Amino acid sequence: MFNFCSLYSGSSGNSLLVETENTKLLIDAGVSSKKIENALTNLEVAPSSINGILITHEHSDHVQGLGTFAKKYDLPVYVNQKTLDAMPKQKEKISEKNIKNFIIEEKFEIGDLKIKPFSIPHDAANPCGFSIFKDDKKISIATDIGHMTNGILKNLEDSLFVLLESNYDPEVLKFSRYPYPLKSRIAGPTGHLSNEIAGKTLAHLLNSGLKQAMLGHLSKESNFPELAYKTVIDEIISTNYNENSLKLSVASRDIPGQKCLIN
Secondary structure (H helix, E strand, C coil): CCCEEEEECCCCEEEEEEEECCEEEEEEECCCHHHHHHHHHHCCHHHHHHHHCCCCCCCCCHHHHHHHHHHHHHEEEEECCCHHCCHHHHHCCCCCCCEECCCCCEEECCCCEEEEEEEECCCCCEEEEEEEEEEEEEEEEEEECCCCCCCHHHHHCCCCCCEEEEEEEEHHHCCCCHHHHHHHHCCCCCCCCCCHHHHHHHHHHHCCCCCEEECCEEEEEEECHHHHHHHHHHHHHHCCCCCCCCCCECCCCCCCCCEECCC
């Protein structure tokens, strides 16, 4: 049994909760420590009961509250060395005994969970997504993806549930208020994933048993939840699946979601 909950998801901050009967993990801590505490408390999860915080990369919308939250509750932080070195302000707040280094593509264990970090193309030091295993079940988290790769697809295959980035719509991005260099970065090979590519990715994953998906990390300026949802569903239908083939939802930017049971 997995419970998954998106606490916050978007360019203004990201933090996710994965829990089993025995283990609770946070993935990223990109909002204030206080906001994370409040979200967990509302879900009846004691912040001190978290078994570890997994870090995807060092951008502030993924680590803003990390150091303060980890220090306050004396929590282990699982991070690769290049990412750790790229966030000195957070690193100095975390007790040395709580820094747990992992190597991308090498599995490690926390409680009753096995975790496999995998590489993603993004303009960060050494960014990654995570596949998380319990018994014969697998869920995966992948955001901040400049372009889809065979390696990412391989790591996402056989997941029952995926939280996948669906950051922008190309036309909305084109006419957004963002300056041209930022538009180029977002749509570039180490930027973010479009709604269309998210849809094509999820359609592909239906062939390997995907049952549920959540679209995450939507841009406030160059996307809309309804547009992301419709684009992905249209892509799924275009590959001869019907829209009921996948239980699809969209993660909220500002409001913690409900726990989502995956079994």
